[in-house]
Amino acid sequence: MENTTEFKNIKGWAQDADPINDPTYPMKHKTDEEHKGYTWERPPQQQPTVEILQSNERPNLTAVFGTSTPPSGLSGRIRRYAFQYSEGSYGHWLPLILADRVNMVEGIIDDLKRGHIPNIFAERGWNAEWKYNRQGLIKKVVITTVATAAIFALLKARKK
Amino acid sequence: MLAMNYRGPFRVRVDQKPYPEILHPNDAIVRVTRSCICGSDLHLYHGLVPDTRVGMTFGHEFIGVVEEVGPSVQKLKVGDNVMVPFNIACGQCAFCKQELYGNCHESNSQATAVGGIFGYSHTAGGYDGGQAEYVRVPYADVGPTVIPADMDPDDAVLLTDVVPTGYQAAEMGGIQPGDTVVIFGAGPIGIMAAKCSWLFGAKRVIVIDHIDYRLEFVKNYANAEVYNFKSLEDPVLFLKKATDWLGADVCIDAVGCEAAGSAMQTITGRKTLMQAGSATALHWAINSVKKGGIVSIVGVYGPTGNLIPIGNVVNKGITIRANQASVKRLLPRLIEHVQQGRLSPKDIITHRVPLEEISDAYHIFSRKLDNCIKPVLIPPSARV
Incomplete structure (x- = not known):
């Protein structure tokens, strides 16, 4: 229920107010603006040309927004689901993390569909690893190879 | 492009990729001449x-x-050399x-x-x-600032984030003359926070990290006392002893979600994503600051969400201050500091890499x- 008491009539109201005691200063130059609510004159609205997912904690699209990589495919469906939940909910963030991982696989499939075989070694910057940390790279490759071989040998032995 | x-x-x-388009009357298209990889880009890169x-x-x-401007842009013109704050801000809302x-x-x-x-990210x-070679810049009349003619572009590019963020870290600490400031993290932001702490009158600036070459750098660049936490059994206890058993006046977390130093935080925060990154540096900051102190x-x-000792925040009466740097607010003062030689941001650049070699740079x-310490990417057109 809304409290309709005129707050300025409350006995003692603002008697100890100290504008200098403002731990947000100098980050925030307080004005009365913040007490007026969502009433400011908004910049002109950018027209959406792609699908923009919108936080359910706001009533509208912001006046401008990014148009990079609109949601698509299975990851897009997961993202749309996530945006049914507020930013304070794990129901929002955990599906987004899942969508990011699904999107990674979709990216590889898209590359292959376009006839581009991704050079994962180059994309991961292993040229630099070879240049600046050759010993470490060789060690990593040897350990990975030995571990993989050991797992295969173990699996083969179990099958027998 | x-x-x-x-x-x-x-x-x-x-x-x-396609050349960017003007999508709003106050947009501009900027041909990039320098861009950096930020430590926070690594959080994206690491997923x-x-x-x-x-x-x-x-x-x-x-x-x-500036290559192109939208019909309502008044403060920029084609050909202007601009630094673009990392925040996209309308200038009209109650917060701006x-x-x-x-x-x-x-x-x-x-x-x-x-x-x-x-x-x-979205x-x-x-x-x-x-x-990239080109980028769409919304609210072109608000954020972008013309680079002074006498300013080195390498200094200018660091004024778009690293310097303001380091400066605001110190500013939010409310550092008073004579204060002891402890900074967790000797990456570019920690280095800049250390440098800027002196501008507010710190008496002692201590930097904690585990990468020796970075500690050596910040020691020389920012006159800081430096300690490798791998050589300290307990960084919090060490800092208490180093501050007459009271703790630092101000502690700054300049690390964020990929902090090393605690197996539990690393496993739950970085490896399994059970929390929003490992909060080790913040943990140490809260526990190392003195009663009534400030954590920035x-x-x-x-x-x-993250596992942090919020009970200690309450019981010690700590003030926590945090935000993304308000670059536009800080730029006039920071430009002055650079022009007067009080700050020399470009000295932290260690790698200038062609944009085409971005995989290696990351x-x-x-x-x-x-x-x-700090890699800068240079697109082909800026190398001609």
Whole structure:
């Protein structure tokens, strides 16, 4: 229920107010603006040309927004689901993390569909690893190879 | 045009992408002449920020030349050399009007918890960033600032994020003359926070990290006392002893969600994503600051939640202050500091890399190879 008491009539109201005691200063130059609510004159609205997912904690699209990589495919469906939940909910963030991982696989499939075989070694910057940390790279490759071989040998032995 | 293309955790490349378009009357298109890889870009690169989509172009620290302006742009003209703050801010909302340009309410439809940021996932608005030849810059009359004619472009590009963030870290600490300031993290932001702490009158500046070459750098660049936490059994206990058993007046978390130093935090925060990154540095900051002290946070954390000793915050009466840097608010003062020689940002640049070699640049920065502190990417047109 809304409290309709005129707050300025409350006995003692603002008697100890100290504008200098403002731990947000100098980050925030307080004005009365913040007490007026969502009433400011908004910049002109950018027209959406792609699908923009919108936080359910706001009533509208912001006046401008990014148009990079609109949601698509299975990851897009997961993202749309996530945006049914507020930013304070794990129901929002955990599906987004899942969508990011699904999107990674979709990216590889898209590359292959376009006839581009991704050079994962180059994309991961292993040229630099070879240049600046050759010993470490060789060690990593040897350990990975030995571990993989050991797992295969173990699996083969179990099958027998 | 050439642009960075994110392909998934630890995988990026440069591809041809369409030239950006003017999508709003107050947009500008900027031809990038320098862009940086930020330590916070590594959180995206490592797959720690939710809603980081494959195909996006990162990059929120860049400068360039205005190529095109929308019909309502009045303060910029084609050919201007501009530095572009990493925050996308409208200048009209209640938050921008109070100079909280990092908290604009008209630049990020996807989340209310953060304003729009160039090239920083859809959680920060879904804008392609400046690790490209060209970039769309919204609210061109608000953020972009013409670079003074006498300013080195390498200094200018660092004024778009690193310097303001380091400066605001110190500013939020409310440092008073005579204070002891402890900074966790000797990356570019920690280095700059250490340098800026002196501007506010610190008596003693201590930096804690585990990378020796970075500690050596900050010791020389920012006259800081430095300690490698790997050589300290308990960093909090060490700091208590080093501050007459009371703790530091101000502690700054300049690490964020990929802190090393605690196996439990690393496993739950970085490996299994059960929390929004590992909060080790913040843990140490809260426990190392004196009663009634101030903890300033500029390290980046994810949006979910973190394990921190909030009970100690209450019982010690600590004030926590945190925000994304309000670059536009700080630029006039910081430009003056650079012009007067009090700050020399470009000295932290260790790698100047062609944009086409971005995969190697990310890997070098991420793995801290070749004594890397700050890599700058240079597009082909800026090399001519």
